[in-house]
Amino acid sequence: MISMKINGVSRQFHGDPDMPLLWYVRDELGLTGTKFGCGAALCGACTMHVDGEAVRSCVTAVSEADGSEVTTIEGLDAEGNHPVQRAWRAHNVPQCGYCQSGQIMSAAALLNENPDPSDEEIVDGMAGNICRCGTYQRIFAAVRTAAQEV
Amino acid sequence: MLGVQNISRRTFLKSAGVTGALVLGANVTTGSMIGTARGQSNGSSVKPNLFVEIADDGTVTITCSRSEMGQGVRTGIPMILADEMEADWQRVKIWQAPGDETKYDPAGKDAQNTDGSRSTRHHFDVMRELGAAGRYVLEQAAAKKWGVDASEVYAKDHRLYHTGTGQWFDFGEVVDAAADIAVPTGDAAPRLKDQSQWKYIGRDMPVVDNYDMSTGGATYGADISVPGMKIAVVARPPVYRGKAKSFDATEALKVQGVEQVIEIPALSDAMPAQFRALGGIAVIGTNTWSVMEGRDRLVIEWEDGPNVRHDSGTYNDELMASARAGGLVIRDRGNVDEALGSAAQVMEAEYFVPYFIHTPMEPPVALVDATQMPVKIVSSTQAPNETRQYVAEALGIEKTDVECQVTLLGGGFGRKSKPDFACEAAILSANIGAPVRVQWTREDEIRHGYYHAASAHTLKAGLVEEGNVTAWHHSGAWPSLISLWNPVQRTGHPLEFGLGLIDTPYNQVPNIRIENGETDAMIRVGWYRSVNNIQHAFAMNCFANELAEAAGRHPVEFLLELIGDADVMDLTADGVEGHWNYGDAIEDWPIMPKRLSNVLRVVAEKSGYGKSLPAGHGLGVACHRSFHSYVGCAVHVVVREDGSLHIPQVDMAIDCGRYVNPEGVRKQMEGAAIYGHSVAMHGQITTTQGAVDQSNFHDYTITRMDDAPLDVRVHIVEDYTHLRPCGVGEPGVPPYTPALVNAIYQATGKRIRRLPIGDQLESA
Structure with a gap:
């Protein structure tokens, strides 16, 4: 078991x-x-x-x-208000939304490990997650925003 | 003009738990007549197809009858109605309509298929009129309650105000008095708001699903389960139209959780593929992983059939030979041969674009319960009625006995308008007597798709001494998507010519000939975001850039001279008959060269085109009209020593006429640049002996954050917002690739004429 x-x-x-x-x-x-x-x-x-x-x-x-x-x-957060989730909504990140659970979980783990990532570290940390709608620009901005809060 | 009817007393739409509700239904086709809601027996009347419901708690529920796949339709279209009705967006809910074209596409235009970037332009006027009708009825109801004349009442922000006293009702408070108020038609029809009064149209709005999408609460195709449901995956023939000769399921059935292995009959030789199931061996069980494991243990002997000769190496050469040969002249202006003969310089170039596959992040999935009538489908589909139609055919029943519920789509890009996967689930459900969800894996999606047509293009132009272009000749060849219905189709179809080829915008060139060569389709060909516009925009914008250089001219000025500033380009003057204009009347959505030139000027200016750049940097431009919209794109590229790329900035200018949600437009343009980047850099499906070589994201590469443009600046052009809305979902993709390729040329001196760019720069 x-x-x-x-x-x-x-x-x-x-x-x-x-x-x-x-x-x-x-x-x-x-x-x-x-x-x-x-x-x-x-x-x-x-x-x-x-x-x-x-x-x-x-x-x-x-x-x-x-x-x-x-x-x-x-x-991730009982109310859906983890700083990453709030930043996601503030930047209107999702299009189809399907990949966003994974993106948010990757971003939350990234910021947990490295609360003040450089731009390069954000890109490296998020490059494992594909978004076919192409929301990377907003994901990048949202991670930056969330980093200011965690 | 449409009529709107108050159908509060006989509607089926009323929300559960609501004691009273005002429901308005409208029919978009007739303009004069409004019928009854479903359930009424009056068969002669027209069924209303748009609905808004106002509950007695004030909640406004707006029907969305088109599929949400990331383009923002569940936000944009309801915004129009809410604005016109003076509803408060915070109190608006969206109700997703099931498939029913008798209600949602009574004119027979699109079968409620969300495709072709057409939802906004086909709903803008009617949603306004329905919203105005809602406002009218509420105002009348408030007047009745106060016992005043309706001219003393106005709606604003979800309230009804009395001008004399300043008293107000909430929308919900007058619902009880609204049920019997008729909506006048004709000259007396409720007046639309003046544009200056718009509060949502033209303003930024976050998508209605933002919260759900950020918390895992959004529901997609695979997220719905029903009692007794089984899960299935299917092993399909590796070669299109192949068949299983024999199979052994012994080992598959030993996997814990696998219950049955069943053959889905192969597509018969006489049957065009359309959206029918390909056939194969299905493994059915209780858990997705179990059936995937079981499928790996199947032993199947396949018979490949005639398409085994489909080898990209030779097929691509044949395509180019076919483009060179041309044959079917689809547009002929002036005398190209004569002009080429008298030209000071004749330029020629050949371009090639391979097959692509859609790869929506959510692979195809459908749940069908065929154990009862009506048969029920749950699917993340772009085309709920074609899903019903093909499932009905697969089961040998009537389409009216099939229902289709539409979930959110985890991306669509054209793949999910083709319901072969729902047919598989239906066949299996009927066979085993239980609801079945068929789950496609990524490998299935990449190997058994409907592929964006590979295409070859030969271009030829005559330049005179002054550097002006006197002749333009473009010949293209590709397997036609019409082959899905007519397997022996060897030429393209007007629908494909209309995708940015026959309407080649170089209107100032006096001699133009456009031809199409023949070829066989040996794979399922299907539309993909932007469709053939991708290769057409690529070939013509890149060739124009080559000509500018040959002529010693500034590329932007040169392109502007080719396009000109005419109000309208009239293809009939060039002998074109039956031009397919995205399914719309050319009078309503004409081809307007001045708008194309305009977006090109905008991106040239915004990107600082012409500024001096460091070595290894390049700035390229391109522009293209598609889905009635005009998009200019400027890409700034840095090509590093090792041949790898960095994109510091992209500028996109879009003129989509009247727009609803600018935030939505920007998101589509940002996404289009990245989608275009995947097309340019990575997109390529190849076949060996008929089977697709690629299988997952390791060998079918999609742009990730580390190679994506992350500074895409979107410029929404305001000059033509008085004109009709045009497409937004697709038009951003086509100009990206040629802009990038032209930028690469400026940076490196290397011309890319074959996609994908891949590692071509490493050898530069």
């Missing part, structure tokens, strides 16, 4: 330990804020935090998260 805390709630998983965290969270727990984009850690749409670190949940087996604290977009 695998145990973890997801958004503060204790969960026990009895299925295949190789199942990626993404599918456990989406299909078994019904938390659908985290998105499937590539299944190969290439696009970042599925980004979650495991013990505070950003991971690509589409390639992270549940067994790797055994005993961990997992945070999904739904658990």
Whole structure:
């Protein structure tokens, strides 16, 4: 049996330990804020935090998260008002919105690790997340704004 | 002119829990007649197709009947109505309509398909009229309650004021008195607000889904589950129109969570592909990961069929040969041969653009419950009625027995107007007797898509001594998207000619000939954001830049001279018949060279075109009309020693006529530059023995933040806002690539004539 805390709630998983965290969270727990984009850690749409670190949940087996604290977009802030989320709205970042859960989780982890990133560090930190609508200019600006608050 | 009817007493739309509501319905096609809401038996009347509901708590619910895929339609179109009605945007809710073209496209124009950058221009007038009708009814109702003449009442910011006393009602307070008030038509129809009174149209508005999209609460295709639902993935033939000869599911069925393996019949040889299921072997189970694992364990022997000869290496050469040969003359002005014969200098160049695939971040997904009637579909689709139609065909039932609920789309770009994935889910659901969600993986999306047509272009021009262009000859060849319906289609279609080719804007050139060469389609070809405009804008803007250099002329001034400043370019004067003008009347949306020149001047000025730049820097421009809008683009590039690029600044000038949400326009232009950057730098699908070579983002590269332009400056041109709204979602993409390529030339002296740019500069 695998145990973890997801958004503060204790969960026990009895299925295949190789199942990626993404599918456990989406299909078994019904938390659908985290998105499937590539299944190969290439696009970042599925980004979650495991013990505070950003991971690509589409390639992270549940067994790797055994005993961990997992945070999904739904658990980032109870009111949806994490500084990154507020900055996202202030800059009107989303277009289709599909990649934004992953973008926000990457940005939150980046700022958690480095509260005062340089422009280059923002670009490096966010380059793993693809946005097909092309909202990078606003993501970049939003991360900068959020950095002033965290 | 449309009529609006108060249908409060017989509507189905009333919100749950609301005791009273004012509901207005309008029909956009007739102008005189308003029918009943669905559920009424009067079959002869017209069904209203636009709705606004005002509940007794004042909440205004506006129907959005077009799909949201990031272009902002759920915000922009309701803004028009809310403004005209004097509603307070904070109290407006959006209701997403299901597929029903009898209501939402009664004129049969677009089947409610969100495509072609046309939603705003096709809804602007009617949403205003519906909003004005709402304001009228509320004012009348307030007057009735006060027992005063309606001329003493006016609506403002969700309130109804009495001019004499200053008393006011909230919108919700008069709903009870509004139910029987008729909306006059004709000359007595409610007056529209004067433009000076607009409070939302033309002002920045954040999208209505901003909060949900920043908290994981927004609902996309794969986010809805129903009891008893199974999940499926499908192994499809690697070669288009191939078939499974045999398969062994033994190992797949051993995977925990896999329940069944079922064959979806292959597309029969006699059947055009259209939006039908390709066929294949489906693995069905309880968890997405399980069925993906199961699919990996299938052993399938495929029969490839005739398209196995589709090899990009030879096919691309054939395309270029076909472009050189030309054949079908689609526009002929003056005498190009004679002008070329007497030219002081004849310039020629060839351009090539490969296949692309859409890669919306959300891969295709559809949930179908075919276990009951009506059959229910939930899908992130651009085309809910074609989804109903093809699902009905797949199940052998009537379209009227199929319903389609539309979720948010995680990007569309044209892929999600083609509901083959919903057909798969329908076939499987009917087969196993349970609701089925078919999930496409990224590999599926890249390998089994509808590809943006590869194309080859040969251009030839005659220059006289003074450097003026006297002849322009463009011949293009590409597999036609009409091949989806007519597999033996070998030429292009007027719909494709109209995508920036037949309307080549170099109106001052006295001799113009445009031709189209023949080719076979050996893959599913389908429209992709901006469609053929991408390659047409690329070829002509780059060639014009080459000509400017040959003529020793300033590139911007040269281009402005080619385009000129005529009010209108009349293609019929060049013998063009049946010009496809994005489905709209040419009188309503003419081709206006002066507007194209204007956006070019704007970006030249805003970008500082002509300023001296350090070595390795370049500034390039391009401009293009598409979807009735005019976009100029200037790209500043830095080419580093190793051939890698940096884009410090992009300027985009758009003239889209009347616009609704400037923030939305800016976002579309910013996104278009980045979408264009992917096209220019990376986009390329190739095939080997009929199978697509690429499979995921490692080999089908999409621009990321570290190679994206991050300073895109958008200039919304105000000169023609008195004219009709034009497209915004697509027109920004086409001019980006040629502007970048022209900038690269200025920086390096290297001409890029074949996309993608990829590593071509590394060898420079």
